[in-house]
Amino acid sequence: MRKRDRLCGWVGEILRINLDTGKTSIARTLEYGKRFIGGRGINARIAWEELSPDVGAFDSRNMLMFMTGPLTGTLASGSGRIEIGGIAPARYPVPRYSRSSIGGRWGPELKYAGYDGIVVQGKAEKPVYLWINDGHVEIRSAKDLWGLDTFSTIKWLMNEHGSEVKVLCIGPAGERLVRIATIQSDTKNAAGQGGFGAVMGSKNLKAIVVRGTGGVRIASPEKFMKACLSVGNEMCWPQEIPVKPPTGPHIHIQACTTACRAHCVARYRKKLPGVTDGALNSGLDLCNQIPTGTMEGEFEVKTAFQKYGVNTWEVAYSIVPWLELCRKEGLIADIDGVPIPEIDCPAPFWKPTTHFKPTEGPEAPPLFWLTVVRKIAYREGIGDVLSEGTCRAADELFQGNGRHFISRMYPGAPDCPIGYIAHTGGRWDTGNTCRFPYWLVTALLWAIDTRDPVSDSAHHYLSNIHSWPKEYGGRLSWDKVLAISRRIYGTEDAFDPNVSYDPPESKAIPAIWHGNRGCILSSLLLCDWNFPRIFSIQTEDGYWDTSLESKLFSTATGIDMSESDLDRAGERIFNLERMIEVRYGRSREDDEKVIPYFEQPDKDGIKLDRGGFMKVMDEYYRLRGWDVETGRPTTGKLGELGLEN
Amino acid sequence: MPSSPPKKQAMKPKFRITFDGAICSGCRCCELACSLFHEGQCNPFLARIHVTPKVFEGENNEVTFCRQCPDPACLHACPVEGALIVDERTGARIIDQSVCVGCGKCADACPLNTGGWVIRLHSEKKVYIKCDLCRERDEGPACVEACPWGALKYEKTR
Numbered sequence: 048m049r050k051r052d053r054l055c056g057w058v059g060e061i062l063r064i065n066l067d068t069g070k071t072s073i074a075r076t077l078e079y080g081k082r083f084i085g086g087r088g089i090n091a092r093i094a095w096e097e098l099s100p101d102v103g104a105f106d107s108r109n110m111l112m113f114m115t116g117p118l119t120g121t122l123a124s125g126s127g128r129i130e131i132g133g134i135a136p137a138r139y140p141v142p143r144y145s146r147s148s149i150g151g152r153w154g155p156e157l158k159y160a161g162y163d164g165i166v167v168q169g170k171a172e173k174p175v176y177l178w179i180n181d182g183h184v185e186i187r188s189a190k191d192l193w194g195l196d197t198f199s200t201i202k203w204l205m206n207e208h209g210s211e212v213k214v215l216c217i218g219p220a221g222e223r224l225v226r227i228a229t230i231q232s233d234t235k236n237a238a239g240q241g242g243f244g245a246v247m248g249s250k251n252l253k254a255i256v257v258r259g260t261g262g263v264r265i266a267s268p269e270k271f272m273k274a275c276l277s278v279g280n281e282m283c284w285p286q287e288i289p290v291k292p293p294t295g296p297h298i299h300i301q302a303c304t305t306a307c308r309a310h311c312v313a314r315y316r317k318k319l320p321g322v323t324d325g326a327l328n329s330g331l332d333l334c335n336q337i338p339t340g341t342m343e344g345e346f347e348v349k350t351a352f353q354k355y356g357v358n359t360w361e362v363a364y365s366i367v368p369w370l371e372l373c374r375k376e377g378l379i380a381d382i383d384g385v386p387i388p389e390i391d392c393p394a395p396f397w398k399p400t401t402h403f404k405p406t407e408g409p410e411a412p413p414l415f416w417l418t419v420v421r422k423i424a425y426r427e428g429i430g431d432v433l434s435e436g437t438c439r440a441a442d443e444l445f446q447g448n449g450r451h452f453i454s455r456m457y458p459g460a461p462d463c464p465i466g467y468i469a470h471t472g473g474r475w476d477t478g479n480t481c482r483f484p485y486w487l488v489t490a491l492l493w494a495i496d497t498r499d500p501v502s503d504s505a506h507h508y509l510s511n512i513h514s515w516p517k518e519y520g521g522r523l524s525w526d527k528v529l530a531i532s533r534r535i536y537g538t539e540d541a542f543d544p545n546v547s548y549d550p551p552e553s554k555a556i557p558a559i560w561h562g563n564r565g566c567i568l569s570s571l572l573l574c575d576w577n578f579p580r581i582f583s584i585q586t587e588d589g590y591w592d593t594s595l596e597s598k599l600f601s602t603a604t605g606i607d608m609s610e611s612d613l614d615r616a617g618e619r620i621f622n623l624e625r626m627i628e629v630r631y632g633r634s635r636e637d638d639e640k641v642i643p644y645f646e647q648p649d650k651d652g653i654k655l656d657r658g659g660f661m662k663v664m665d666e667y668y669r670l671r672g673w674d675v676e677t678g679r680p681t682t683g684k685l686g687e688l689g690l691e692n
Numbered sequence: 693m694p695s696s697p698p699k700k701q702a703m704k705p706k707f708r709i710t711f712d713g714a715i716c717s718g719c720r721c722c723e724l725a726c727s728l729f730h731e732g733q734c735n736p737f738l739a740r741i742h743v744t745p746k747v748f749e750g751e752n753n754e755v756t757f758c759r760q761c762p763d764p765a766c767l768h769a770c771p772v773e774g775a776l777i778v779d780e781r782t783g784a785r786i787i788d789q790s791v792c793v794g795c796g797k798c799a800d801a802c803p804l805n806t807g808g809w810v811i812r813l814h815s816e817k818k819v820y821i822k823c824d825l826c827r828e829r830d831e832g833p834a835c836v837e838a839c840p841w842g843a844l845k846y847e848k849t850r
Contacts, residue, residue, distance in 0.1 A: 120734055121724060121728075121734040122721060122724040122725055122728055122734055122838065152720075152745075155736075159735065159736070159737065198748070201748075202748060233745075233747050234747045234748065235747070259737075260735075260737040260815065261735065261737070262727060262731065262733035262734055262735020262737070262738060263733060263734045263735065264732070264733045265728060265732060265733055265734060268728050268729070268732040268733075271728070272725065272728050272729065272834070275725075275838075276725075276837060276838060280840060288840055288841060288842075294714045294715060299714075299752070300715070300717045300841065301717055301718050301745075301753075302717040302718055302719035302720075305719065305720050305724075306719055306720060306721055306724055307717070307719050307840075308719065308721055308838075308840035309840075310717060310840070310841075317750035317751065318750040318751070319750075
């Protein structure tokens with residue numbers, strides 16, 4: 048009997064492929080899985096063991112890791128995701144190890160094909176794609192695919208290998224090593240952060256095509272099913288799934304990942320008349336909005352981002368606002384002849400939906416957006432420089448005269464090696480409201496992370512606290528909210544709107560809790576909107592069950608782990624990622640570089656108080672078991688977590 | 693070759709599952725709950741229900757499953773006595789895995805089985821599988837319970 052036949056949760060094997068030699072090998076998932084769970088945890092462990100700090104993003108020694116978790120491909124809500132890890136070309140000023148995540152249907156299919164993950168190293172001589180069919184692995188020529196956009200690539204591969212295959216691929220941007228290139232799946236899923244599409248391109252790897260007919264074994268099917276369905280029909284905010292969901296000729300609710308039962312406000316357009324390639328599901332209506340003035344225009348532009356494989360976020364919330372700021376200073380007026388439309392609100396307070404009014408002719412916002420995204424994807428004209436991302440473009444263009452905007456838009460830039468455009472955190476208000484003092488938690492997470500931390504570590508703090516108290520339009524009294532705060536964090540201060548810098552652990556404790564929990568979610572792997580379940584409309588006291596992740600893990604794998612055991616594993620992963628950073632030279636001094644960004648006034652005019660925040664940081668490092676001076680995990684802490692090596 | 697058996701009169705189905713494509717989100721919870729209940733694993737390939745997202749067509753998702761036909765072609769086509777039977781309580785047309793010989797005549801006869809997802813061969817057990825309305829499950833069909841948007845419903849037939 049093969050090992051995978053006995054395992055539950057994980058399927059047992061990680062496929063390793065070296066594109067230099069064309070050779071494949073197998074690693075046992077459980078060599079990593081018990082301590083590092085899956086996804087983000089296993090990727091970090093492999094990076095720690097094998098990716099030395101001198102490896103560059105486009106170096107053939109760079110690894111591209113596609114990792115599922117023990118819950119991927121199961122009924123657990125929002126479990127269809129994978130984590131991608133490797134040296135991220137988008138990190139600025141120097142590419143270093145980071146991560147990105149993607150939903151859709153590819154991750155589950157990989158497990159059904161018998162693999163928990165794929166680690167790609169080396170560089171193929173000519174363009175290739177991987178064809179993985181139930182344990183059979185083939186490296187095939189991609190000469191007919193190179194140059195195609197992602198939709199055409201996927202359709203070509205479905206035609207070749209059958210309509211049930213699932214595809215991860217890059218578009219023209221990834222092929223041209225555009226530093227903000229994405230890896231795409233279906234017509235709506237992208238691993239957007241980090242520029243991993245360019246890493247795929249640098250390896251001459253156009254696509255990974257998977258078909259699997261196996262399954263994910265579950266140790267206690269009945270208990271697992273009960274745990275999965277216990278979330279009922281409650282969405283990820285104080286609302287039940289509506290009896291009649293929004294539908295219409297062009298609007299459709301589509302799960303952005305397999306098994307999602309807590310649909311956020313993701314809505315997809317279908318068959319929109321007058322739109323090129325309009326017969327598609329695309330266009331997430333969440334934070335990710337593009338101000339084109341019309342629904343058709345936005346659809347067209349979003350489809351272009353998906354097809355070319357360019358990071359929408361970086362362009363919509365950084366490159367274009369930056370160009371607009373530069374236009375106002377007279378540094379630039381147009382993109383190779385297409386005028387830059389006027390925005391009435393300065394970055395980083397950029398509210399996309401309200402900005403552009405519908406116009407016709409060459410000033411039409413959709414034309415402008417399409418021009419920008421095409422030029423970036425194909426590196427045409429000024430797009431060649433913009434394709435390096437805003438930070439690097441600001442170094443190159445206008446004799447550096449647009450550089451002073453960068454630190455207003457990128458926490459830590461230009462010195463702290465993050466290089467990710469801001470998300471919610473008090474400065475910015477499209478999808479999420481974010482009030483002081485809650486953004487102190489986000490500021491701490493930004494200070495420590497290698498990327499924008501919101502999409503796996505901060506959503507579950509910010510979104511919850513901004514949507515549940517009655518005062519913010521939710522259902523719960525402050526008494527209930529604070530009681531839940533005490534229950535989860537051991538202190539009411541974590542959710543208290545009136546407690547900020549003092550005592551200093553008030554907002555450091557939730558930053559640690561959600562940092563660790565973020566590691567668990569992206570290792571199991573679950574969607575950070577679905578979990579953790581802190582509040583509920585179904586219970587009297589408003590508390591749900593933050594131990595649900597451990598119940599899902601235990602009943603799926605048959606390995607008993609309590610909530611605190613699992614959080615300890617999250618802490619281990621968090622510390623391991625920190626050690627990877629420390630190995631690059633990251634220190635507290637770097638972490639503090641995010642402070643100037645948060646010293647800008649938020650929507651209510653509140654600025655970060657440097658003195659107070661330094662004390663909060665002291666407390667954060669101390670509670671983490673890290674050295675307060677250097678920000679480095681102490682030997683004692685590493686020993687406690689079993690991370691001596 | 694056995695001669696074709698006399699045409700059996702099937703009891704009318706008492707319950708059936710219905711589907712509304714306009715509100716199906718394509719999450720595949722139905723497939724996963726189905727295989728989890730019947731097979732103890734999450735495996736869409738062994739599910740008795742199948743979701744086909746129409747991402748490139750921009751149309752509603754297609755979901756294929758047994759409609760418990762009043763005049764079931766599968767049951768008429770089955771050459772083995774007692775292999776394809778009707779459940780007393782639900783009226784579901786069900787395959788008794790201990791009797792089925794895996795000939796596949798039911799799968800060929802089913803008019804909805806063009807994609808092979810309504811009645812299919814169990815790759816390990818070498819018998820055919822199809823929806824049995826989870827007749828042994830107190831809560832009713834697992835797929836219906838798992839469907840977050842209520843696109844699948846369990847209804848009494850009229």
